[in-house]
Amino acid sequence: MPSAPSFLARIAREPLSPLRGAIRHWVLHAFPRADSGSLDYDHPHGDPGLFGPDSATWRVHSDFPGMLAGGLAALTLQTLHPLALAGVWDHSNFRGDLVGRLRRTTAFVGGTTYAPRARAEALIEHVRQIHTHITGYGEDGRPYAADDPQLLAWVHVTEACSFLQGYRRYSHVALPPGAADRYYDEVRRIAEALGARNVPACEREVAEYFRRIQPELAFTERSRVVLDLLSQVRLPVPVAGLSRDLFLHAGAALLPDWATRLLGRTSRQQRQAKLAAHALWSIAPMFRAALKDGIASRACLRMDRSPGQLLDWKPADPGLR
Numbered sequence: 001m002p003s004a005p006s007f008l009a010r011i012a013r014e015p016l017s018p019l020r021g022a023i024r025h026w027v028l029h030a031f032p033r034a035d036s037g038s039l040d041y042d043h044p045h046g047d048p049g050l051f052g053p054d055s056a057t058w059r060v061h062s063d064f065p066g067m068l069a070g071g072l073a074a075l076t077l078q079t080l081h082p083l084a085l086a087g088v089w090d091h092s093n094f095r096g097d098l099v100g101r102l103r104r105t106t107a108f109v110g111g112t113t114y115a116p117r118a119r120a121e122a123l124i125e126h127v128r129q130i131h132t133h134i135t136g137y138g139e140d141g142r143p144y145a146a147d148d149p150q151l152l153a154w155v156h157v158t159e160a161c162s163f164l165q166g167y168r169r170y171s172h173v174a175l176p177p178g179a180a181d182r183y184y185d186e187v188r189r190i191a192e193a194l195g196a197r198n199v200p201a202c203e204r205e206v207a208e209y210f211r212r213i214q215p216e217l218a219f220t221e222r223s224r225v226v227l228d229l230l231s232q233v234r235l236p237v238p239v240a241g242l243s244r245d246l247f248l249h250a251g252a253a254l255l256p257d258w259a260t261r262l263l264g265r266t267s268r269q270q271r272q273a274k275l276a277a278h279a280l281w282s283i284a285p286m287f288r289a290a291l292k293d294g295i296a297s298r299a300c301l302r303m304d305r306s307p308g309q310l311l312d313w314k315p316a317d318p319g320l321r
Contacts, residue, residue, distance in 0.1 A: 047116035056183035062296035070166030072251030079223040114299035149197040156191035249276030
């Protein structure tokens with residue numbers, strides 16, 4: 001069987017129309033829109049949601065390859081925090097339904113980004129209520145709670161950093177000066193609404209945050225078990241193993257150097273990550289072409305904006321800050 005990078009390099013030379021159709025089928029079967037539940041991204045007309053169409057967040061989160069690869073990178077990073085991992089280990093059904101967990105996370109990020117404000121706030125409140133019931137003790141006996149502001153900040157920063165790196169690596173759109181800081185300053189609203197405190201608001205603060213927290217992190221046997229399960233997950237799509245490996249390796253290419261070392265990733269794994277990153281970068285524009293009617297596009301139309309504007313970076317609207 002061919003490797004994921006060689007397989008995708010080959011299909012990238014196929015005619016565009018059939019390939020776009022295949023990609024669309026792949027995405028909608030792996031992450032069906034029914035998972036958005038009752039969310040209505042089309043109404044009410046003119047509702048900007050939590051961020052609005054001029055935000056950095058709408059742009060970064062509209063890039064499917066970067067978001068999926070970034071999400072997998074974030075999950076990998078999150079296994080390194082023993083207390084955050086303990087909550088997942090004790091209270092999540094990840095062993096039996098890892099795909100479902102990925103879909104629910106995707107639905108939350110999409111909803112809080114693009115849904116009308118009232119629905120986005122309802123999603124946040126729903127998760128806040130769930131967090132109040134997730135408590136326990138880590139392997140070392142320390143207590144944990146999912147609504148701990150520090151654990152909420154950890155989950156948020158790993159996701160935001162990974163999504164942004166995914167956009168930089170795979171979107172084919174160059175970030176203008178200050179755009180990364182805008183993004184971090186915007187998305188911290190979600191973490192703060194969930195209960196996080198002292199959330200980094202710019203690239204410098206994110207780098208400092210990771211520097212401070214590294215002594216608390218560890219690659220444990222639990223980390224290994226979760227990552228092994230992730231490496232074997234079967235998405236309900238064609239060539240499921242290749243699709244999974246492509247995005248897992250492309251996500252690994254987004255990891256910071258300190259995390260790569262802590263995870264003990266081998267030279268072979270790092271080479272695979274580079275090859276997968278190149279392969280995903282090569283076909284990433286086809287995802288955008290295949291998913292023109294996604295929730296980002298629907299949110300733009302709700303605001304009487306062209307979805308194509310998400311490819312352009314403009315000054316932020318002060319009224320939406």
